[in-house]
Amino acid sequence: MSYQKNQFFTLLTYILLLSLGTILSMLSITGSAYFLTITLGSLIATGVMIYLVKLSGPLPFEKKSDLNHDLQWIILGTVGAIVVQFGIGFLDQLVFHASTNSQNTIGLLLMVKEYPYYFLYVMIAAPIMEEIIFRRVFFANLIKPTNIYIAAIISAVIFAFMHQDTRFLVYVAMGLWFAFIYYKSKNIYVSAGSHIIMNAIVLTMSIA
Template sequence: MKNTTNQLVTLLCYLVLSVVGTILSALSITGHAYFGIITILSLVATVAMIYLVQKSGKNEFELPKFNAKKFVTWVLIGAIGAILIQIGLTFVEQGLLHIATNSQNTASMLTQIKGYPYYMLYVLICAPIMEEIVFRRIFFADLIRPTNIYLAIIISSVLFAFMHQDTRFVIYLLMGAWFCFVYYKSKNIYASATSHIIMNLVVFGLSIV
């Protein structure tokens, strides 16, 4: 019951944060006030969600003790794999299918970060951590037992892709599946979260070069 309550509070934090932008826009709050509020709330929500993860304790397949070697290994595998998947899909879309690969979500966030640099704390750090906790540790992990690992990956990845509301649905679907794999193999939610952060930083760095 305690763990379920913590998960519900975690989901509530994520859902509230996901609609804050809409509420602020409806109130005609823009500029620094808009992005400042979202950044501050995301930092608070991230800290709260990490606290709830620690308070909940390990789930049934996470390692009882921290393994530094395993952690570093899967962080590197996760980050490199995520970047290679993006490169591979971009090659297929552009080179073979001649499909435009511009992500509306990424382009919009890059523009926002250029205007409000502190917003990168949310986009590049807080968002990946919260997404891993919600879509991997809650949805994916909790769906394994009542279904199976493959169905759990599919459901959590579809939800992950849907929440991004981007035209490049497939890339988010694949990223969701990949980070499920990293979490499952590393048995540490912070390994997949760190991989996710590194991937975001690399993509952001390449986008501004």
């Protein structure tokens, strides 16, 4: 499989998963059946995308590294992500009077409380897929035709737009941070690990 086809099928897998909710709604499938299907679909899609990443081989700036290196970057990525999220969130509220509450996070919390198994999608599948799509497919592929800064901004804006949250600037900042972690660590699973842990911490703090 060519690299272009690999990237196309990776993106297509994500689009199909995003379309799954609409299809289920059209079929009047709601409640537990809806969220269970979304959860299982997301796990399958994540597995397919990880396989496609492996199949594509390393990108020019990606390098194999040891566990110690990766763990250090995951810790830095997680701490930085939390600082960026709360820091930009505070500035967003101060300057633009934006809500301190993320509608996206609140919605996910309500769903996880109602359907506990949905956390597999929210805390594991979603962060991995988002890193593969927004960082590896968009950011990495935009570096050559533009430059690293423009690529990071474009991918971060798309990342923020897809979350459809009132705290747009926070998600743009998060997209930029995770692009930085991915590029510097040279491993997509490092940024994914940071993303997973950050989501877990933020959701846990929101529940408490």
